[in-house]
Amino acid sequence: MSQHNKDTGFLGENKAASYLISMGYTVLFRNWRYKHLEIDIIASKENCLHIIEVKTRRSTTYGFPEQHIDAIKMQHLKNAAALFQYQNPSWKMLQFDVIAIQLYSETKWDLFFIEDVYF
Numbered sequence: 001m002s003q004h005n006k007d008t009g010f011l012g013e014n015k016a017a018s019y020l021i022s023m024g025y026t027v028l029f030r031n032w033r034y035k036h037l038e039i040d041i042i043a044s045k046e047n048c049l050h051i052i053e054v055k056t057r058r059s060t061t062y063g064f065p066e067q068h069i070d071a072i073k074m075q076h077l078k079n080a081a082a083l084f085q086y087q088n089p090s091w092k093m094l095q096f097d098v099i100a101i102q103l104y105s106e107t108k109w110d111l112f113f114i115e116d117v118y119f
Contacts, residue, residue, distance in 0.1 A: 015111065053096075
């Protein structure tokens, strides 16, 4: 992955984390990893664990950010969530969310929060 793409992802994850905090979430982990699996943001709100995938794009040439979450990514996210929950069995309620960010500049962007994604 190019440095430009990493910078875009990092910027998007920062904006997503700030948004979640402003909405009353507690961000527990960012970029949680287990072997080849990764969860962008793990947050909690009202005794529910939120597994959040963040997708950030600077252009819609190839579609909107949320359109870039494929079946393989969804399966990896489910596997990672299962491992996290196994390691942290106190969490009984689990929800998958997506934050899609379209960047126009560092100060102008759109954020689309999709809650309780089922896949």
